[in-house]
Amino acid sequence: MIAFIRKPSSAALVFLVAGAGWFVLGTLYGMTSAIHLVWPEAFNNIPALVFGRTRPIHVNAVLFGFATTTLIGAGLYYVPAVLRTRLWSEPLGHLSAVLWNVALLSGPVFFSVGVSQGREYCEFPWWADVALTASVAVMAVNLVMTIAVRRERQLYISVWYFMGTFLWTATFYPIGNVMWRPSTGAMPGLIDSLFLWFYGHNLPGLLLTPLSSGAAFFVIPRVTRTPLYSHTLSLIGFWTLVTLYSHIGGHHLLQAPIPAWLKAISVVDSMAMLIPVFTVIANLWLTSRGRGGRLLADPAGRLVAVGIIWYLLVTVQGSIQSLPMIQRVTHFNNWTIGHSHIAVLGFSGFIALGALWHVLPYVTRRQVWSQRLVNLQFLLVTFGLTGFLIVLTIAGLIQGQGWNNGETVYRMLPTITSYMVLRAVLGVLIVTGAIVGFVNLILTLTRGQRFTPRPIEEPDLEELE
Amino acid sequence: MKMTPALLIVGGLLVFWSAVFVMVILPIATMPQTPSEIWRPWTTQEQEGNDLWVSNGCHYCHSLFIRVNDWGLGAERIAQAGDYHQQRVAILGTERTGPDLSQAGGEHPDDWHIAHFNNPRWTRPLSLMPSWAFLGESDLRKLTAFIQAQGLKAADERMQRQLRYGPEARAAYRRGFDANVEWLHAQVPPVWRAMPNPYPPLEAALLRGHKIYQDNCLGCHGAIGDGQGPAVPYLDPPPLNFTILRKHLVEGRYIGGLLYYQIMNGVTGTSMPYFKRDLESEKIWDVSNYIAVYFIGYTDANKEPRGIDAAFEPPWPHTDTPPTTQRSRP
Numbered sequence: 001m002i003a004f005i006r007k008p009s010s011a012a013l014v015f016l017v018a019g020a021g022w023f024v025l026g027t028l029y030g031m032t033s034a035i036h037l038v039w040p041e042a043f044n045n046i047p048a049l050v051f052g053r054t055r056p057i058h059v060n061a062v063l064f065g066f067a068t069t070t071l072i073g074a075g076l077y078y079v080p081a082v083l084r085t086r087l088w089s090e091p092l093g094h095l096s097a098v099l100w101n102v103a104l105l106s107g108p109v110f111f112s113v114g115v116s117q118g119r120e121y122c123e124f125p126w127w128a129d130v131a132l133t134a135s136v137a138v139m140a141v142n143l144v145m146t147i148a149v150r151r152e153r154q155l156y157i158s159v160w161y162f163m164g165t166f167l168w169t170a171t172f173y174p175i176g177n178v179m180w181r182p183s184t185g186a187m188p189g190l191i192d193s194l195f196l197w198f199y200g201h202n203l204p205g206l207l208l209t210p211l212s213s214g215a216a217f218f219v220i221p222r223v224t225r226t227p228l229y230s231h232t233l234s235l236i237g238f239w240t241l242v243t244l245y246s247h248i249g250g251h252h253l254l255q256a257p258i259p260a261w262l263k264a265i266s267v268v269d270s271m272a273m274l275i276p277v278f279t280v281i282a283n284l285w286l287t288s289r290g291r292g293g294r295l296l297a298d299p300a301g302r303l304v305a306v307g308i309i310w311y312l313l314v315t316v317q318g319s320i321q322s323l324p325m326i327q328r329v330t331h332f333n334n335w336t337i338g339h340s341h342i343a344v345l346g347f348s349g350f351i352a353l354g355a356l357w358h359v360l361p362y363v364t365r366r367q368v369w370s371q372r373l374v375n376l377q378f379l380l381v382t383f384g385l386t387g388f389l390i391v392l393t394i395a396g397l398i399q400g401q402g403w404n405n406g407e408t409v410y411r412m413l414p415t416i417t418s419y420m421v422l423r424a425v426l427g428v429l430i431v432t433g434a435i436v437g438f439v440n441l442i443l444t445l446t447r448g449q450r451f452t453p454r455p456i457e458e459p460d461l462e463e464l465e
Numbered sequence: 466m467k468m469t470p471a472l473l474i475v476g477g478l479l480v481f482w483s484a485v486f487v488m489v490i491l492p493i494a495t496m497p498q499t500p501s502e503i504w505r506p507w508t509t510q511e512q513e514g515n516d517l518w519v520s521n522g523c524h525y526c527h528s529l530f531i532r533v534n535d536w537g538l539g540a541e542r543i544a545q546a547g548d549y550h551q552q553r554v555a556i557l558g559t560e561r562t563g564p565d566l567s568q569a570g571g572e573h574p575d576d577w578h579i580a581h582f583n584n585p586r587w588t589r590p591l592s593l594m595p596s597w598a599f600l601g602e603s604d605l606r607k608l609t610a611f612i613q614a615q616g617l618k619a620a621d622e623r624m625q626r627q628l629r630y631g632p633e634a635r636a637a638y639r640r641g642f643d644a645n646v647e648w649l650h651a652q653v654p655p656v657w658r659a660m661p662n663p664y665p666p667l668e669a670a671l672l673r674g675h676k677i678y679q680d681n682c683l684g685c686h687g688a689i690g691d692g693q694g695p696a697v698p699y700l701d702p703p704p705l706n707f708t709i710l711r712k713h714l715v716e717g718r719y720i721g722g723l724l725y726y727q728i729m730n731g732v733t734g735t736s737m738p739y740f741k742r743d744l745e746s747e748k749i750w751d752v753s754n755y756i757a758v759y760f761i762g763y764t765d766a767n768k769e770p771r772g773i774d775a776a777f778e779p780p781w782p783h784t785d786t787p788p789t790t791q792r793s794r795p
Contacts (some may be wrong), residue, residue, distance in 0.1 A: 037562070037593055045599045052522025052595075111522075118519030119556055147470050155468050164477045171481065175489065186556075190549040191493060193557050198488045235466055242477060246484030255532040256557055258544040262492055291475070328534050332561040399561075408537040408743050409564040413591045414680075446792070 008086050009363045011093025013132025015073030016356055016363065018101050022065025023434040026109065031431050034424040038417075047113035056116060060107040063121065063203065064132075066434075067348040069100065071211035072139075073357035075162040077363050078218040080146060082156040087143035092138055099135035103128040111187035115183035116206075119196050121203055126182040133173055140166035157234040159201045161214030164242065168206040172199055177349045194258060197249035205245030208348040212311070213237075213280055215355035216304050220284050222358070224291035225299035225399045231281050237279035239346075244276060251322040255331060263324075270322035279317040284308055299374040303354030306382065310346030313389075314339065329404055334416065338389045345385055345430070353377065353437065360441070366448030373440040384429030391426065393417035411457045481623035502548030503618040512553055514611025514767025517604055519554050526594070528558030529567040529615070537742055542619065563594055570613045570620020574627045577736040580699035587684040587737040588698035588736070630734025638702035646713045649705070653726045661765035662721025663772070664747075665781030666754040674755025677748050681740060692762030700736045711788045714763070718787050721765050724753035763788050 004010050021261065035042050036051040043049035080087045087093050106128035110116065115121040124132065143163050147155070176199020178185050178192070186192045221228055228234065250258060250266030288295050295301040314442075317339055321330045357374050361367050368374060395416040402412040518524065528545035544567060549555040558565075571595065573581075577588055582605045585592035597605065614620055637648035650658060664670065678686075685704040687693040692706035714720050728749050731739030740749065757764035767783050 016769055036595060040593045040595050043595070045596050047599045050521070050595045050597070050599075051630075052525055055525050056522055114517075114520050116520045118522065118524065118554060120525075120559060144470075144474070155470065155473065157468075160468055162471055163473055167474060167477050168481050175485065184554050186554045188551045188553055189555055190499070190546050190557075191496060191498075194489060194492050194496075196556075198485075235468070239476075239480070242480045247488055249488060252559065253557070255534075257544050257548075259492060259496060263489070265487065283764050318587055327533075330558065330746065331532075332528060336559065363619075403536070404534055404559075404629075406536045409561050410537075410589065410591060413593060445613060 005094045005198065006237070006389045007093050008080075009088065009095055011087065012359070013091055013363050014094060014097040015039070015069050015076060016360065017073075017441060017445070018097065019066055019068075019070030019352065019356065020434075020438045021072055022061050022069055024438050026058055026061030026066050026433075027427070027431040027434045029054050030106075031424070031427045033058055034420070034427045037420040038424050047114065047175035053111045053114060053116075055258070056120075057108050057111050059121065060104065060123060062349075063208070063344050065104050065107075067344055068211060069104075069206055070352035071208075072100075073220075074215050074352070074359050075158075075211065078215070078355075079143065079159055079162050079266050082152065082158060082218070083146060084152040085146060085150050088142050088149055092142045096135045096139045096142070099131045099138065103132035103135065105155055108283075108344065119186055119192070120184035121200055122177045122185055122196065124177075124180065124275070126185060129177045129179050129185070133170060133394050135410070136166050136170045136173065140170055151157060152462050156217075157238065158214040159211035160234075160238050161217070163205055164238075165210045165214070168202065168210075168246075170413045172202045172206060175199065176202065186410075187413075191256065193256065194262070196340035197252040198246075199249070200252060202246060204343055205248070206242065208344065209241065209245065212307065212348045212351040213241075215351050215460040216280075216284055216308060218306075218388075219304045219351075219355055219358045220295065221287055222303075223298045224288040225397055226287055226288060226289075226291055226296045229289075230262070230301060233279050233283040235368045237276050237283060240253045240272075240276040240279065244272050248273065248322070251327075252328055254324055261296075267322050267324065271319050272318055273315060277311065281308055281312055299371050299378065300354045300356075300358035303350050303357065303374075303378055305354075306356060307347055307350030308348055310342050310385075314347050318343075322395035329400035329401070330396060332403075333396040333399035334392040336417070337394030338396060341385060341388050343394070345381070346389075350381070353381070356437075356441075360444060360449050362453045364445055364448065364452055365453065366444055367451045369440055369448045370441035372437055377437045377440070380433035380436065384426045384433065387426040387429075388423060391422045392435075395423075399411045496546070498550070499547055500550035501545045503542075503616065504547055504550050505617050505621070507552070507614060508610070510607055510610040511614040514607040514609070514614075515553055517600070518611055519556060519599075521600075523608075524556040524558045525560055526562035528561050528565045531565055531567055535565065538564045538566070538572065539616070539636050542568055542616070548617065563592070566612060566615050567736070567775045568616040568619065570616040571623020571625075571627055573738055574631055574734065574736060575606075575609050575613065576700050577738070578604055578612060580696040580736070582608065583699065587694065589681075589701075590684050626733050627736075630732075632734075634732065634734045635702050636638050642706075642709065645702075646705075646710065649727070649732065650713065650715065650723060652732065655719065655722050657722040657726040658715045659719050660722025660725075661719055661768040661771065662725070662750055662753055662757065664750045664754065664766060664775070665783075666764050666766050667760050667779065667781065670751045671755050671758060673748070674751040674753075675759075676743065677752040678755055681743065682752070685736065690756060692700060696736070702735055704736070705742070707756050708762075711761050711763055714765075714787055718768065719765050720757055720761060720763070721750070721753055724756055725749050728752065 032054045033051055043352040076087060076093055103124060106124050110125055111123060122280055143166060163263050177193055178187055178195055250262045251270050254263050295305045311335055320326055320365050357368055398415050531539050531542060533543055581588040582597045584596050584707045585594035613624055616634050637645045638757050683694055685694040685696045729741050737760040754764055754766055763785050767781060
């Protein structure tokens with residue numbers, strides 16, 4: 001045990017395994033919720049499986065559990081690697097992992113029995129908020145010290161994103177969760193929604209996006225074996241991300257009675273989000289220019305490449321749907337659910353999976369047990385998610401147009417039935433993809449062919465700079 | 466520019482905190498904190514209902530604010546900042562799988578809500594809501610109190626209406642079937658009472674009526690219109706039995722306008738909701754014809770007084786003669 005928590009990359013491994021486990025749990029709860037929308041009496045009067053309780057378990061398990069946890073695991077490998085050092089303290093990394101996963105476990109345990117703070121993405125009980133914040137803070141310290149003891153003078157862009165993630169999350173998480181009011185975790189009155197959506201949009205903005213970008217900037221140049229296209233674009237992409245993304249939470253409240261200037265800032269900055277997104281995507285695309293074949297031939301590289309396409313889709317969609325005219329139709333319905341799925345599972349999830357399979361051999365010193373299973377997972381999740389986007393977008397447009405033209409919510413319910421059925425069927429593909437990935441990960445740990453990467457002190461990183 | 470650790474950490478935090486200032490601190494400092502004209506504080510029970518609402522995730526399907534472009538339930542009032550003044554936890558919501566409930570207070574009496582919580586499909590056959598019976602009677606009462614407070618003072622006014630007509634309706638029910646129907650008829654303006662259904666009960670119209678009845682009515686009034694739907698044990702007064710309504714035709718002839726008016730407007734104080742928002746004119750006439758033909762056994766469709774035939778109407782000879790039945794004496 002002591003030997004394990006001192007072993008290089010062991011904390012990364014814990015995060016990676018946990019992430020794959022959360023993927024299975026999170027999608028199973030998503031499946032449960034999807035069944036509710038087809039067959040509301042499927043789990044009749046089983047309190048732990050009532051929709052209002054399974055949905056937050058699903059959302060938190062995939063957002064914090066699957067995507068974030070996996071991306072942290074990958075980062076704990078690649079940050080020391082590009083800094084040509086080791087994680088400053090592997091035991092502290094394990095402390096972060098324990099605090100993080102204990103906080104996340106409070107979701108399935110407490111929401112199941114009807115204990116929840118309710119606000120979306122802020123449902124964890126107060127003590128779990130404390131544990132999660134402590135985990136992030138410990139990680140930030142660990143990373144600052146890792147940077148301090150680095151042997152590579154230059155800070156590669158992945159390090160900026162990974163470091164930034166923990167600095168920002170350690171601050172926006174307590175603010176958004178209103179942790180100074182432990183009994184409710186909410187401000188009284190309407191002002192609470194400003195806290196909630198400032199936080200709510202920083203979750204994808206300053207947690208998922210930088211983690212995913214950092215991983216993509218690591219994996220893509222490695223797989224294509226090309227140097228990063230532009231340092232300047234990297235700088236523009238990074239600084240505009242934190243400047244703009246932190247100002248757009250108000251677009252969740254465009255139709256609610258909040259100050260007009262706040263709505264204006266949110267819409268303008270939502271549109272301006274195209275700057276960091278296009279910058280990052282262009283930088284990655286141009287890095288792999290002429291070597292796209294290598295990216296697509298590599299199972300992990302393919303996942304990351306498709307993750308970047310989801311990034312493009314989700315952000316262009318996000319910017320457009322922040323326009324008030326569009327939002328009259330798209331707000332409150334399944335359109336938004338489609339959007340959030342391609343954000344968390346598409347953009348962050350695909351990059352998390354790609355990063356997982358890319359770094360796993362270096363972390364475990366074993367080859368991935370089956371690249372064909374990685375490809376199978378890719379196919380299952382890609383088909384599932386593409387179908388999700390189509391089906392939920394159609395359902396959302398039907399609902400939104402109906403409501404906007406005088407139909408009641410009740411009257412529109414039968415119009416989405418067939419789409420909810422399709423969505424549940426597609427969900428089976430995604431759950432299967434999660435299970436295939438978990439099995440592959442476990443078999444890699446136990447049966448993967450042994451493999452000795454070059455020592456971490458001298459990784460093949462010249463080409464990255 | 467070269468990225469150094471100092472630039473990364475100090476710069477990253479500075480930019481982030483400037484965003485916190487603009488998006489969080491500035492609104493706190495400048496947003497007016499005044500209650501709106503409908504505002505009142507919650508009672509303890511309403512607050513406990515709010516806690517149940519929050520911890521059980523009701524807000525994942527029910528939003529709590531009305532927008533300018535909304536039509537349905539509660540659209541009489543666009544949400545204002547002061548409506549949420551000092552509320553313990555005000556979750557506006559992001560999704561409407563069910564209707565917005567921010568103005569739902571007083572739309573239905575309490576017993577409708579209790580039936581709805583026990584099995585949502587008993588009062589709303591198409592509902593996707595799970596059953597909340599497992600919460601138990603006391604918690605369902607708290608949740609009901611919370612919903613009946615949605616709209617605050619405006620909801621209180623609506624509740625006053627429920628409380629005013631409720632005892633009257635129950636008393637009429639207790640006086641026996643005939644007295645009850647007479648009371649119900651008396652609640653309909655005279656002009657509607659002597660109004661026949663203007664549209665013929667063609668086969669297609671009856672099929673439409675059948676679907677509308679299944680989607681909206683059968684949880685309470687039952688599949689055969691005898692007022693024995695599964696919601697009945699929860700409702701006081703219980704739903705009307707249509708099958709013995711034929712002896713209560715107005716002037717021995719009319720029933721269409723009565724049905725139309727009661728479906729459109731509901732019977733405040735009872736669990737009969739208004740369907741004005743869910744059903745447009747044609748659908749209400751169709752379901753009225755369906756009830757008349759299948760459950761009452763007589764329709765006054767197309768009888769005098771009538772205007773000119775509608776453009777779409779095929780010829781339909783009215784052959785029904787009003788049933789002759791003895792009124793039973795109480």
